[in-house]
Amino acid sequence: xxxxxxxxxxxxxxxxxxxxxxxxxxxxxxxxxxxxxxxxxxxxxxxxxxxxxxxxxxxxxxxxxxxxxxxxxxxxxxxxxxxxxxxxxxxxxxxxxxxxxxxxxxxxxxxxxxxxxxxxx
Amino acid sequence: xxxxxxxxxxxxxxxxxxxxxxxxxxxxxxxxxxxxxxxxxxxxxxxxxxxxxxxxxxxxxxxxxxxxxxxxxxxxxxxxxxxxxxxxxxxxxxxxxxxxxxxxxxxxxxxxxxxxxxxxxxxxxxxxxxxxxxxxxxxxxxxxxxxxxxxxxxxxxxxxxxxxxxxxxxxxxxxxxxxxxxxxxxxxxxxxxxxxxxxxxxxxxxxxxxxxxxxxxxxxxxxxxxxxxxxxxxxxxxxxxxxxxxxxxxxxxxxxxxxxxxxxxxxxxxxxxxxxxxxxxxxxxxxxxxxxxxxxxxxxxxxxxxxxxxxxxxxxxxxxxxxxxxxxxxxxxxxxxxxxxxxxxxxxxxxxxxxxxxxxxxxxxxxxxxxxxxxxxxxxxxxxxxxxxxxxxxxxxxxxxxxxxxxxxxxxxxxxxxxxxxxxxxxxxxxxxxxxxxxxxxxxxxxxxxxxxxxxxxxxxxxxxxxxxxxxxxxxxxxxxxxxxxxxxxxxxxxxxxxxxxxxxxxxxxxxxxxxxxxxxxxxxxxxxxxxxxxxxxxxxxxxxxxxxxxxxxxxxxxxxxxxxxxxxxxxxxxxxxxxxxxxxxxxxxxxxxxxxxxxxxxxxxxxxxxxxxxxxxxxxxxxxxxxxxxxxxxxxxxxxxxxxxxxxxxxxxxxxxxxxxxxxxxxxxxxxxxxxxxxxxxxxxxxxxxxxxxxxxxxxxxxxxxxxxx
Numbered sequence: 001x002x003x004x005x006x007x008x009x010x011x012x013x014x015x016x017x018x019x020x021x022x023x024x025x026x027x028x029x030x031x032x033x034x035x036x037x038x039x040x041x042x043x044x045x046x047x048x049x050x051x052x053x054x055x056x057x058x059x060x061x062x063x064x065x066x067x068x069x070x071x072x073x074x075x076x077x078x079x080x081x082x083x084x085x086x087x088x089x090x091x092x093x094x095x096x097x098x099x100x101x102x103x104x105x106x107x108x109x110x111x112x113x114x115x116x117x118x119x120x121x
Numbered sequence: 122x123x124x125x126x127x128x129x130x131x132x133x134x135x136x137x138x139x140x141x142x143x144x145x146x147x148x149x150x151x152x153x154x155x156x157x158x159x160x161x162x163x164x165x166x167x168x169x170x171x172x173x174x175x176x177x178x179x180x181x182x183x184x185x186x187x188x189x190x191x192x193x194x195x196x197x198x199x200x201x202x203x204x205x206x207x208x209x210x211x212x213x214x215x216x217x218x219x220x221x222x223x224x225x226x227x228x229x230x231x232x233x234x235x236x237x238x239x240x241x242x243x244x245x246x247x248x249x250x251x252x253x254x255x256x257x258x259x260x261x262x263x264x265x266x267x268x269x270x271x272x273x274x275x276x277x278x279x280x281x282x283x284x285x286x287x288x289x290x291x292x293x294x295x296x297x298x299x300x301x302x303x304x305x306x307x308x309x310x311x312x313x314x315x316x317x318x319x320x321x322x323x324x325x326x327x328x329x330x331x332x333x334x335x336x337x338x339x340x341x342x343x344x345x346x347x348x349x350x351x352x353x354x355x356x357x358x359x360x361x362x363x364x365x366x367x368x369x370x371x372x373x374x375x376x377x378x379x380x381x382x383x384x385x386x387x388x389x390x391x392x393x394x395x396x397x398x399x400x401x402x403x404x405x406x407x408x409x410x411x412x413x414x415x416x417x418x419x420x421x422x423x424x425x426x427x428x429x430x431x432x433x434x435x436x437x438x439x440x441x442x443x444x445x446x447x448x449x450x451x452x453x454x455x456x457x458x459x460x461x462x463x464x465x466x467x468x469x470x471x472x473x474x475x476x477x478x479x480x481x482x483x484x485x486x487x488x489x490x491x492x493x494x495x496x497x498x499x500x501x502x503x504x505x506x507x508x509x510x511x512x513x514x515x516x517x518x519x520x521x522x523x524x525x526x527x528x529x530x531x532x533x534x535x536x537x538x539x540x541x542x543x544x545x546x547x548x549x550x551x552x553x554x555x556x557x558x559x560x561x562x563x564x565x566x567x568x569x570x571x572x573x574x575x576x577x578x579x580x581x582x583x584x585x586x587x588x589x590x591x592x593x594x595x596x597x598x599x600x601x602x603x604x605x606x607x608x609x610x611x612x613x614x615x616x617x618x619x620x621x622x623x624x625x626x627x628x629x630x631x632x633x634x635x636x637x638x639x640x641x642x643x644x645x646x647x648x649x650x651x652x653x654x655x656x657x658x659x660x661x662x663x664x665x666x667x668x669x670x671x672x673x674x675x676x677x678x679x680x681x682x683x684x685x686x687x688x689x690x691x692x693x694x695x696x697x698x699x700x701x702x703x704x705x706x707x708x709x710x711x712x713x714x715x716x717x718x719x720x721x722x723x724x725x726x727x728x729x730x731x732x733x734x735x736x737x738x739x740x741x742x743x744x745x746x747x748x749x750x751x752x753x754x755x756x757x758x759x760x761x762x763x764x765x766x767x768x769x770x771x772x773x774x775x776x777x778x779x780x781x782x783x784x785x786x787x788x789x790x791x792x793x794x795x796x797x798x799x800x801x802x803x804x805x806x807x808x809x810x811x812x813x814x815x816x817x818x819x820x821x822x823x824x825x826x827x828x829x830x831x832x
Contacts, residue, residue: 010166013133013174049299055166069297075333078299084173100299101358106176106184118358121304 003120004028004045008038008052008064009082014105018051018082021109022116035059039067042074049120050079051103051112054090062090062097069098078119082107133178137223140167144216148209155204164212165194171219183222186237190215193244202247211243282313282346282442284370284435286392290320290338292362297333300359306339308355313345316434318427340427342370342434370435383435386410388428394420455548458509465498465505466696466788472498473786473809502696502786506547510692513591513600514542516551520562524587527566534573534584535566544591546598550670550690554600557663561602561686562587564660569606569684579681581605593692597714600688609678611635617644636676640664668820671697671712671803699787699806701814702765702778704748705756708814710787710806711776715767715819719781722762736764736775745775746822751801767819774823789816 005027007018019029030045032038034056050068054061061081068074078100083090091102100119103112144167151160168191176184190212196202218240287309291302309315320338330336343352349367356365389395399419400410411425472494479491517539528535546554570576570585577583588603611632618624618638638644642661667674672690691697691714699710722736722745735742745764748754764775787806796802803818 011136011170011174013136013178014170016132017174017177055169057166076296076299078301082173084169095298095361098298105173118304118308118355119300121301121307 002026002028003048004030005049005051005116005120006030006032006038006041006045006047008032008035008050008056008061010034010053010056014053014082017109018112021112024109025113025116027116035061035064035067038064042068042071047074047077049077049116051082051116052079053082054094062093065094065097065099080115080119130178130180133174133180134223136174137171137183137219140171141216141220141223143167145213148212148216151204152206152209158198161194161198161204165191165198168194180222183219186215186222186241187219189241189244193248196248205247207243208247211240211247214240215244282344282438283348284342284344284431284438285349285352286366286368286370286431287341287343287352288338288364288366288392289341289356290364291335291359293334293336295335295359295363298362302335302337302339302359305355305359306341309341309343309352312347312351312355313343314434314438315341315343316430317341318423318430320421320423320427322421322423340424340430342427342431344434344438370431383432384410385425385428385432386414388431389414389420389424392428394424394428458548462505462509465502466790468498469502469696469786469788470807470809474811475809477809506692506696507545509548510545511548511551512543512545513551513598514539516555516558517542517589517591519555520558520589523559523562524566527563528570528585531566532572533566533570535570535587536584537587537589539589541591544593544598546591546690547692550598550692553666553670554688554690557666557688558589558600558602560660560663562589565602565604565606565684569604569608571607594689598690598692600690601685602688603683603685605683608680608682608684609636609639609676610680614638633676636678639676640674673820697787697789699785699816700765701782701785701808702748702763702776703780703782704752704778705754707752707754708782708808708812709748709778710785710814710816711765711767711819712816713784717766717768717773720764720766720775722764722777724758724760724762738766738773741773743773743775745777747777748817749777749779751822767823772823774819776817776819776822785814787814787816 005022007015007022007029008031009015009018010033015031015033019031022029030041030047032041035052036058038050038052039059050064052061052064056064059067065079065081068077068079079098081091081094081099081102082105083094083102084105094102101115103115144164147160147164147167151157151164154160168187172184172187172191175181175187193202193208194212197204197208202208218237289302289305291300295302306315306317309317318340320340321336323338324330324336345351349369352367353360356363359365383391386395386400390397390400395414399414399417411429414420415422415425472491475491476495479487521537521539524535524537565587570587571579571581573583576585586603586605588601590599590601590603592599614635615624618635618641619626621641621644623638623641623644624630640660640663644660664674667688667690670690672688675687675689676684677687678684691712698713700713700716702709702711720736720738734746735744737743743766749758759779762777762779763781764777765781766773766775785806785808789804790806791804792799792802800821801818802815803821804816805813806816808814
């Protein structure tokens with residue numbers, strides 16, 4: 001069965017690009033527009049991995065990571081954060097919240113798939 | 122693909138327009154209430170998204186420019202620059218400029234370059250003005266080229282084949298970040314020849330263990346030409362939390378070759394696992410160094426294992442290099458090799474005889490000699506076999522031309538990929554494999570892969586893929602031919618099979634068995650006979666050839682997704698590992714590769730099931746064949762018989778014998794033509810005492826068994 005990846009981003013275009021790349025690579029994709037939406041869609045969805053932006057309204061990426069990590073069912077799910085922040089602080093904050101890895105925007109589809117392979121096998 | 126990209130950039134433009142409107146509104150509101158943090162955040166997010174997605178969809182100029190503005194607003198957000206009239210003016214101008222870029226993204230020259238420069242200049246002034254006042258502030262990143270973590274390896278010049286030792290001790294809570302360390306090891310494996318030894322000494326007892334924590338560390342030896350940066354890249358996500366040591370060990374040809382290999386002790390000292398004095402002291406005792414160190418409790422067994430792995434790997438890499446250097450080879454006539462193999466076969470037989478004799482004489486001196494001969498014979502046998510082994514790559518190479526020509530002829534776009542070209546197989550096997558492979562590939566191209574237009578309408582890529590994979594699996598080699606075409610149509614196969622009288626109307630058979638029918642003589646579901654395939658001769662020939670090679674064929678297929686045909690072949694035709702069994706003082710050999718287990722058939726506990734020729738094996742009914750009846754053997758049946766359970770083509774079937782004797786190196790002798798009609802025996806072998814044992818053909822015997830079982 002295809003692995004299911006959730007992409008969380010408030011930008012429709014980024015979400016589309018990510019989801020297009022993932023679908024082409026044979027993954028199932030669930031889209032969410034922000035952290036709150038993501039948490040709502042998470043339960044029972046059987047998501048194997050989450051790719052999330054950091055800057056989002058309602059609930060930002062860091063908050064989402066914390067919430068996911070405290071959910072027993074998704075405690076060990078790999079989470080990759082998308083970030084344009086070149087500053088380390090956001091990245092560190094994300095990591096200490098429990099992110100598995102990160103990918104710096106802008107990225108090419110191959111890079112995205114490379115990172116997914118790294119954390120999802 | 123292209124129109125999708127276009128549609129994507131339309132989505133981006135649409136979104137960017139909306140964001141720009143939000144940006145303008147927020148800016149105007151901010152002018153009225155400059156202390157509103159929420160508004161600043163909103164502006165920052167809008168800029169951030171415009172920049173981030175801009176660069177992803179090829180709007181590089183927008184991304185570069187927006188980055189400048191974003192940098193400024195980052196400072197505003199952190200309250201390092203105050204919200205001023207000038208800031209809002211400039212940002213509004215910037216917004217207009219972004220809009221301009223958005224609508225005319227195709228022009229080569231940046232529009233209104235002069236305006237751009239002044240704008241950037243004024244933003245820089247805002248930022249630098251702030252910097253002068255707050256010098257302790259960390260410098261902001263003014264370059265838009267952010268090197269992503271993933272790209273670093275490519276820029277690093279390959280350094281030639283080098284061997285590294287890597288010690289990877291993940292933090293115990295590594296799983297809590299969703300990281301699976303095994304994937305990292307897999308990734309290392311892709312970089313080159315890699316050996317990983319798990320260090321499990323931190324593992325506590327089962328009761329104390331917390332399954333959510335990681336107790337294992339790994340010592341890895343890797344030989345790669347990708348350079349150390351590529352290795353660091355693998356660990357990039359865990360480098361802060363895990364302890365990772367990467368060290369260069371050895372580069373072949375650095376003069377070390379003359380000094381011989383590093384001793385295990387030296388490696389351990391280099392790694393800092395053992396102190397030099399401790400090593401010296403330990404060396405005073407005449408024992409293997411590893412054992413001594415373990416006995417003394419200086420290092421754990423895992424550490425020694427990992428040092429040994431390093432030694433081994435370095436040795437191998439050097440040998441490989443030496444092999445390449447000494448690529449001189451001698452051409453030998455194949456017939457001479459065959460003769461050699463025959464002779465080795467004879468020798469193995471004689472040696473078996475000798476061993477038996479020596480053991481029955483109870484003469485320790487003779488036993489010693491016989492054991493020595495046994496060891497040498499074993500080595501000689503392995504070496505001789507390896508001489509006959511050739512990589513399958515050359516055969517694979519021939520097919521790419523076939524695929525190219527055929528796909529052109531049929532108007533299809535097909536790509537062929539191969540994997541495991543270095544897998545070695547007996548020369549005779551490879552030669553005889555050529556025709557079946559050609560046939561299977563032709564079939565995949567003709568029936569499997571759809572024409573490009575059809576593929577496109579199904580949402581697949583225009584180009585079809587045929588993948589040839591070869592790999593070792595125990596004493597077998599598996600060759601897979603995979604296509605991503607239409608897959609087998611089980612309904613059509615069923616229809617056809619009924620039409621051809623292969624199965625009855627109401628036959629209940631599994632999908633696997635159904636797919637197996639395509640190998641029946643005269644079977645073809647193609648409606649039109651093409652130049653390439655469809656006449657229904659061929660698949661049965663394929664099956665026959667593979668059977669003759671003592672191999673199996675398995676078919677897996679998913680409609681619409683593609684088909685995988687797996688050929689399972691023995692490594693060699695001359696000698697196999699067999700299980701020697703006895704039925705009324707006659708000996709038989711079953712190929713060990715198909716044997717799954719041996720169970721007892723106890724006649725004192727007769728049950729109803731046993732009359733029905735089925736035995737209950739852990740809840741599954743397994744049919745069995747009595748070799749006694751099969752071969753018409755008279756004589757007394759022992760109270761307890763043995764059932765050898767074999768797995769052939771996915772089905773389990775048992776063979777009832779009097780006694781299981783044990784493993785036997787079986788030199789296969791073909792039977793003379795007189796016996797060519799004998800179905801259930803595929804050859805014979807000579808045992809140590811000179812008696813002949815027949816080698817049973819399990820798949821043929823299974824068919825007999827199944828027919829009886831159904832009757």
